[in-house]
Amino acid sequence: MSVPHIGLYYFGALSLVLVGIYGVLVKKNLLKILISLSIVETGVNLLLISVGYITGRSAPILSEGIGPKQAVDPIPQALVLTAIVIGVATTAMALSVAITLYEKYGTLNIEEIRRLRG
Amino acid sequence: MVSVLKRSLAIITLLIIGYWLAQGLAGVPFGQDRMLVGKYYLENVKAQTGAVNAVTAIVVNYRGFDTLGEVTVLFIASTGVGALLWRRKKKRTAKTEGSVVLRTGSELLFPFILMFGTYIFIHGHLTPGGGFPGGATIATAFLILYMAFVDYEIPHRLFEPLEGLAGMGYVLVGLIGLAIGSYFLFDWIWQTWHWGAANLGRLFSGGFIPVIYTLIGLKVGTELSGIVDSMLTEEVRE
Amino acid sequence: MNCIPCAEYIIVALMIGSAILAVEWRDLLAAAVGMAAVSLFASILFFLLQAPDVAMTEAAIGAALSGAVVIFAIKRTQRFETEEEERPGWWIRW
Amino acid sequence: MNGQYASLLVALPLISAFFVPLIKGLGGRAIKYYLTLITALQAGVAAWVFKTVYTTGKPIIVMAGGWRPPVGIDLYIGHFAALFVLIVALVSFFMAIFSFDSVSTEPTDKYAMLFLLLMLGATGMIATGDIFNLFVFMEITSITAYALTAYNKTGEAAEAAMKYIVLGGIGSSFFLIGIALIYGSTGTLNMAQLAQLAGSINPTVIKVGLSLLVFGLAVEAELFPLNAWAPDAYQAAPHPVTAMFSAFVVKAGLYALARLVYLFSHAAGWDFILKLLVIMATLTVFAAEFSALRQRDVKRMIAYSSISQVGLIALALSVGSQLGVQAGVFHMINHAVVKTLLFLTVGYVGVKVGGTGIENFSGLGRKMPLTAFALTVGALAAVGIPLFNIFWSKVWIIIASIEQGYAWEAGVVLAASVVEAVYYLRLIHTMWFGGWDGIRIRESLPLGTIALFLVLLILAIGVYPNPFWTLAKSAGTDIFNVSRYIANVPLMGVGP
Structure with a gap:
């Protein structure tokens, strides 16, 4: 049982994911839970990009002396573009549900909402 | 007391998850060349799609199906937000007008931000950026207007049909590809007609990438400003 | 001493710090700003990882627009997390 | 016609959903007619695809953009996908008709768009052959599902949607981390190529990555x-x-789960994932059955029953033998038919009588005889009584699990059936022997036709199971036989 060695970027991404999940588990305010979810998403995106990084290479825009051998992996970048947009879509959707809940129950606390619903 | 218990329980769970994930990540070391399909893209992107920016070529051309789905997700979000916050009569309820600086500045900046957004999505195949940041920039322009003026609203009659039309345009470009090149989302402009092969690396190249990015930019801009509008207008009670 | 690596360490530390603050602050407006800060630092990291497209998208969509949308939602609901006594057994019922 | 025209399965619902904002001025009723028309067209396309796949015996590979996989994204419409795309389209068509009576909440145009996109998302999840594309379609499905769950704008609906969003958000993040790990160790996202390379992946990575994918899909499944x-x-x-x-x-989620798990069947540490799935599935069955017993609301009760059946399907899929997968697919087909009938009739009662609490079903046999009859058939079928369709799939699940030495799994199936019998018989008893308030309600003709069609289908499968079992067998083989899957995808020579 030794803690595996991972790089700085992996560490940063993983910490974001864990901090976000902590927020989702512990917090009771709905907006806070959504903010935490969005932090998790940012962490996952950072993780994907770091998986595609290759030390010492430059961005995959093939002009001015940057050939195929000098560029990082472009696929994760394309994936993350998609994931970012999906993330903001989910956030917007979730916030409008939260607004509806607030209009119905007058609170954003999940415990309170449960109690009001019975 | 309970709170402390809860927090420590959550932290223990997280440490287990984190350890588990780190175990997995250790098997994928950072910074190494593990490209397989990626190498193919980098080697063939210029010849096969006419784009210089490999990420754009992947997003629009090689993995265009994903992007179609992504546009759909944003469309769903704008539709869903519209459906949930739908009221028979809606109006802006902001009370404080923006300061003079904000109002004048936003009026001055508005056309320039629009132009910048357009620039970003038209040049997507050459420089970083593309339809999504471009569209988001356009939405930011409208966001600034919303913040500066208490009664500003986007032209709904124009925006909602535009949103639908841009989406239909994307699918239609794909269907034309199906008719011409017998594959859905086939890049007929580049691969059948060879337009723009002479000026690789300039604006008029890249096959259908600029066309699709323009459609995406329009769609993303209208959708995101539609979401902002749905969130900022509230029900009027008579 | 080369200073690109130390800048990386500083940015990662700032990013994690703002994430923790975003989760812990009771003022939701501040938490929303913390969330936007996380996105902003992440977009700098994307830039350092040679992903300019992603960096631009993250800055425009992740930091600006999602922050704005969260702030609008706060405006339509309430600004502070309510403090109240917690009862045991919450994790069974969720 | 060229096989590439199967891409219409995705293009048609998309373009029609984007068209709705242009015709929203026509009013709610016109939009519902439009919705019915589009779903009927989709069913036509799906029927053509089904016919092509089953007469030629070869899957249709749609290559988006003309790029051969793994460079481009391919849709793999094999025996399973062809069958289920047809089921998706038909059920959507029926439900579009049902929407005339049951959906009156504004704004109807947005409902129509979301409805079409839900159909699109499930179709895409079933058809896709690329793991990230699967994620995109999963998000399409789940975000539409969030919006439609909250569509009624009541407090309960908003709370249910919120729960779904939080769990779904965590699930999709886990799924994406899984994709990152698996992409990082193989360099490809195409399912066929992943299956080829599965044997060479680091076992720790595959264990962590695959269990993350399983957890991500478990929200949908x-x-x-x-x-x-x-x-x-x-x-x-x-x-x-x-x-x-x-x-x-839920079927789309289950299918994606089974597909991903069997893709990696050559990988080290695969048994671990199967064990994990068996445990999750068993717990699903138990938790759902015992919650169903306590319910006073019929719609909620059937919901729990549906979840427990889903657990049974997952059990069958995770036995790890060809027969098990085939039995699971057969159960999927039967479950789709029966649950469509049950939710259709219960929903219709909810619309006409004004609620789905058990008290509303009292005397239903005389109030709405046709609906009550259909509901009874559906309930009997769900319990698994001989001569009804689910009986056969349960028998096959039991045989498959005993064959693999999982005797206790067969016990789970039997115990679940007993518990189900208790609460469904309670419902039937209330309907036919409960007090009647003397009101007769006129039942609508189109819905009655649909219900009768489903009843006949249930009885047909129950009496002549063989043709359907043959269908399920070829569809199940499509999932289980990975080497044939790899051989069917025209992979380009990229990589080692």
Whole structure:
């Protein structure tokens, strides 16, 4: 049982994911839970990009002396573009549900909402 | 007391998850060349799609199906937000007008931000950026207007049909590809007609990438400003 | 001493710090700003990882627009997390 | 016609959904007619695809953009996908008709768009051959599902949607981390190529990555720790949407789960994933059956019953033998038919009588005889009585599990059937022998036709199971036989 060695970027991404999940588990305010979810998403995106990084290479825009051998992996970048947009879509959707809940129950606390619903 | 218990329980769970994930990540070391399909893209992107920016070529051309789905997700979000916050009569309820600086500045900046957004999505195949940041920039322009003026609203009659039309345009470009090149989302402009092969690396190249990015930019801009509008207008009670 | 690596360490530390603050602050407006800060630092990291497209998208969509949308939602609901006594057994019922 | 025209399965619902904002001025009724028309067209395309695949015996590979996989994204419409795309389209068509009576909440145009996109998402999840594309379609499905769950704008609906969003958000993040790990160790996202390379991946990475993928999909597939959203969402969503959730949204998740798990069957540490799935599935069955017993609301009760059946399907899929997968697919087909019928009739009662509490079903046999008859057939079928369709798939699941030495798994199936019998018989008793308030309600002709069609289908499968069992067998083989899957995808020579 030794803690595996991972790089700085992996560490940063993983910490974001864990901090976000902590927020989702512990917090009771709905907006806070959504903010935490969005932090998790940012962490996952950072993780994907770091998986595609290759030390010492430059961005995959093939002009001015940057050939195929000098560029990082472009696929994760394309994936993350998609994931970012999906993330903001989910956030917007979730916030409008939260607004509806607030209009119905007058609170954003999940415990309170449960109690009001019975 | 309970709170402390809860927090420590959550932290223990997280440490287990984190350890588990780190175990997995250790098997994928950072910074190494593990490209397989990626190498193919980098080697063939210029010849096969006419784009210089490999990420754009992947997003629009090689993995265009994903992007179609992504546009759909944003469309769903704008539709869903519209459906949930739908009221028979809606109006802006902001009370404080923006300061003079904000109002004048936003009026001055508005056309320039629009132009910048357009620039970003038209040049997507050459420089970083593309339809999504471009569209988001356009939405930011409208966001600034919303913040500066208490009664500003986007032209709904124009925006909602535009949103639908841009989406239909994307699918239609794909269907034309199906008719011409017998594959859905086939890049007929580049691969059948060879337009723009002479000026690789300039604006008029890249096959259908600029066309699709323009459609995406329009769609993303209208959708995101539609979401902002749905969130900022509230029900009027008579 | 080369200073690109130390800048990386500083940015990662700032990013994690703002994430923790975003989760812990009771003022939701501040938490929303913390969330936007996380996105902003992440977009700098994307830039350092040679992903300019992603960096631009993250800055425009992740930091600006999602922050704005969260702030609008706060405006339509309430600004502070309510403090109240917690009862045991919450994790069974969720 | 060229096989590439199967891409219309995705293009048609998309372009018609984008068209709705242009015709929203025509009013709600016109939009519902439009919705019915589009779903009928989709069913036509799906029927053509089904016919092509089953007469030629070869899958249709749609290559988006003309790029051969793994460079481009391919849609793999094999025996399973062809069958289920047809089921998705047909159920959507029926539910579009049902929407005339049951959905009156404004704004109808947005409902129509979301409805079409839910159908699109499930179709895409079933058809896609690329793991990230699967994620995109999963998000399309789940975000539409969030919006449709909250569509009624009641407090319960909003709370159910919120639960779904939080669990779904965590699930999709896990799924994406899984994709990152698996992409990082193989360099490809195409399912066929992943299956080729599966043997060479680091075992720790595959264990962590695959269990993350399983957890991510478990939200959609309603497996135990992540299915807390399901009963609430089923109860609060508009009635047609509930039927769609149960008939194909969860099936799409289960299929994706089975496909991904069997793709990696050559990888080290694969047995670990199967064990994990068996545990999750068993817990799903138990938790759902015992919750169903306590319910006073019929829609919620059927929702729990649906979840427990989903657990049974997952059990069958995770036995790890060809027969098990085939039995699971057969159960999927039967479950889709039966649950469509049950949610259709229960929803119709909810619309006409004004609620789905058990008290509303008292004397239904004389109030709405046709609906009550259909509901009874559906309930008897769900219990698994001989001469009804689910009997056969349960028998096959039991045989498959005994063959693999999982005797206790067969016990789980039997115990679940007993518990189901208790609460369904209670419902039937209330309907036929409960007090009647003397009111007769006129039943609508189109819905009666649909219900009778489904009843006849249930009886047909129950009496002549062989043709359907043959269908399920070829569809199940499509999932289980990975080497044939790899051989069918025209992979380009990229990489080692």
